[in-house]
Amino acid sequence: xxxxxxxxxxxxxxxxxxxxxxxxxxxxxxxxxxxxxxxxxxxxxxxxxxxxxxxxxxxxxxxxxxxxxxxxxxxxxxxxxxxxxxxxxxxxxxxxxxxxxxxxxxxxxxxxxxxxxxxxxxxxx
Numbered sequence: 001x002x003x004x005x006x007x008x009x010x011x012x013x014x015x016x017x018x019x020x021x022x023x024x025x026x027x028x029x030x031x032x033x034x035x036x037x038x039x040x041x042x043x044x045x046x047x048x049x050x051x052x053x054x055x056x057x058x059x060x061x062x063x064x065x066x067x068x069x070x071x072x073x074x075x076x077x078x079x080x081x082x083x084x085x086x087x088x089x090x091x092x093x094x095x096x097x098x099x100x101x102x103x104x105x106x107x108x109x110x111x112x113x114x115x116x117x118x119x120x121x122x123x124x125x
Contacts, residue, residue, distance in 0.1 A: 013111070014038040019045065026052070026066060034118055037106065044104060046118050051093075053102070069095065071122040076101075079116045091115055 014036040023033060023045065034046045041056035051074070053067040076094040078101075089112035092101040106112040 012038060012106075013114075014043065019043075023052070035114060037104070037115070044115075046115065048122070069093075071119075073097070074119065074123050077116070077119050077123070079112050081112070093119070 016033045016036055019033060019036055027033075027047065028049070031047050031049045034048055036043055036045045041061045043052075043054040045052040045054060050071060051069040053069065055065040055067070057063040057065065073096050074093055075096050078092045080090040080092075089106045091104050091106060091112055094101045106115070
């Protein structure tokens, strides 16, 4: 992910191998990491059972909040593709107990279609 995209808050894909050690204590039996996207220090991590939103806090980022969202609580999701002048894709996820969606922008290099397919795979079963 480029520095400019990171500063603008746009997500870029992160290799799962880099996250295995950090997430191993959080995963339940049979749960595996599927895809991850990073925005500066924060991440969206997709497993075969849930979406984990990672919020690294403070100057050092040592304090970390892991928000677990079971796929069954996602009631709607959408993606907006890149355009001629708008080079960023956008993903929106609505949860059953929230009126406003969780919104994240993805850089042109990050394939938001992969995320959309993952959500489709686990939510539309």
